[in-house]
Structures are given as structure tokens and as C-alpha cells.
Amino acid sequence: xxxxxxxxxxxxxxxxxxxxxxxxxxxxxxxxxxxxxxxxxxxxxxxxxxxxxxxxxxxxxxxxxxxxxxxxxxxxxxxxxxxxxxxxxxxxxxxxxxxxxxxxxxxxxxxxxxx
Amino acid sequence: xxxxxxxxxxxxxxxxxxxxxxxxxxxxxxxxxxxxxxxxxxxxxxxxxxxxxxxxxxxxxxxxxxxxxxxxxxxxxxxxxxxxxxxxxxxxxxxxxxxxxxxxxxxxx
Numbered sequence: 762x763x764x765x766x767x768x769x770x771x772x773x774x775x776x777x778x779x780x781x782x783x784x785x786x787x788x789x790x791x792x793x794x795x796x797x798x799x800x801x802x803x804x805x806x807x808x809x810x811x812x813x814x815x816x817x818x819x820x821x822x823x824x825x826x827x828x829x830x831x832x833x834x835x836x837x838x839x840x841x842x843x844x845x846x847x848x849x850x851x852x853x854x855x856x857x858x859x860x861x862x863x864x865x866x867x868x869x870x871x872x873x874x875x876x
Numbered sequence: 877x878x879x880x881x882x883x884x885x886x887x888x889x890x891x892x893x894x895x896x897x898x899x900x901x902x903x904x905x906x907x908x909x910x911x912x913x914x915x916x917x918x919x920x921x922x923x924x925x926x927x928x929x930x931x932x933x934x935x936x937x938x939x940x941x942x943x944x945x946x947x948x949x950x951x952x953x954x955x956x957x958x959x960x961x962x963x964x965x966x967x968x969x970x971x972x973x974x975x976x977x978x979x980x981x982x983x984x985x
Binding site: 792794802803804805806809853855857864865866867868869870872 | 909911916918919920921924962964966971972973975976977978
């Protein structure tokens with residue numbers, strides 16, 4: 762299994778500022794992902810965080826808005842830049858261990874409200 | 877791109893009732909996940925299926941690969957089962973998930 766912690770658990774930010782969310786896993790994992798869940802919507806993949814290299818972004822998401830770091834196999838950060846009210850969402854970190862019985866594990870989420 | 881449809885969107889049950897949530901998808905997959913999300917937002921993985929049936933306590937998940945359909949059953953439902961249940965699918969070796977919109981389950985005492 763994998764236990765994931767996210768910081769902060771929630772935050773209220775002003776328009777135009779940035780928020781950095783941390784994801785820490787208790788063991789080394791192969792894959793780390795960042796998802797967004799806007800109010801009333803399903804989860805959407807933002808990007809795959811690659812260890813030691815630039816993240817791989819999904820269509821509609823760009824590095825300037827959502828810079829991601831992954832310095833090692835247990836830690837990643839997602840920054841949401843130049844915040845607007847439309848960025849108010851739950852942001853979730855997810856990890857996968859590549860084994861015979863692959864399972865994805867999810868963090869508790871960070872609830873962001875932008876005023 | 878895979879389209880994932882869940883039904884029903886909302887479900888209200890009385891404690892003790894048997895509950896079924898359905899999920900269908902449009903393209904062949906490598907695995908299907910059932911997830912539970914509580915009001916705080918955190919997500920717990922309930923099952924990962926690639927074929928057949930799995931059981932954990934009062935929860936049972938089945939998948940029919942030919943029909944591209946999966947069901948999540950809850951036996952003897954309890955108010956603590958109240959949550960959003962989400963179906964997600966992955967294809968290939970990249971482990972990226974496509975999610976359904978979720979089913980909001982409310983179990984009344």
C-alpha cells in the first residue's frame with residue numbers, strides 16, 4: 762500500500778496569487794499524478810509528474826499555470842499560479858506502484874477557494 | 877478517448893437495502909476502479925478489476941469485459957456508506973484514469 766499526505770488540506774486565496782500543494786508518499790512509487798475536481802464535475806487529470814524531468818501535461822493544462830516538481834520518488838508539488846475564482850477546486854495527488862496487482866492510491870485532497 | 881457513464885447520478889436508500897451502482901465505458905480497458913469520495917474530498921480506492929468479481933466486506937464489484945460494464949453492489953447498506961462512488965478506467969500501461977461523474981449515495985437510518 763501507499764499512504765499519501767497532502768499539504769495544505771484547504772486554503773482560501775486571493776485572486777492573482779499562487780498556491781503550492783505538496784504531496785508526500787510513505788514509499789517510493791513509480792507514477793505520480795495530479796488531478797483537479799471542479800465543483801460538481803468529475804476528476805480531470807492535469808499532468809503526470811515525472812521524477813527528475815518536466816511533467817507531462819494533458820490537453821488544456823500548461824506548465825505556466827500549473828508548474829509541477831518531482832525531485833524524488835516520494836514527493837511532488839503542484840503550483841496553481843495567477844489564481845482566479847475558476848481555479849476553486851479540489852486538487853488530488855495520486856500514485857501508482859507498477860507491480861503485478863497495480864493499484865492507484867489517492868491523497869486526501871486540497872480544497873482551494875479563490876476569492 | 878474513453879467515455880465513462882455512471883448511473884444513477886443520485887441514489888437514496890433506507891438502511892439495510894441492497895444497492896447497485898452501474899458503470900459503462902466505450903473503449904476497451906486494462907483496469908476499472910471503483911472509488912469512494914467522502915464530503916471532505918478525500919478518495920479511497922475500493923476495488924480494481926480487470927475481470928470477474930471481487931468482494932470486500934459488504935461491497936461486491938463485478939465487471940463484464942465483453943459488455944464494457946461494471947456494477948458496484950452494497951449489501952445491508954448503512955448510513956456510513958453515504959458518499960460519492962466513482963468509477964474510473966485505465967487503458968494501456970500509462971495508468972492514467974478517466975473518471976465517471978460519480979453517484980451520490982445517501983443512506984437514511
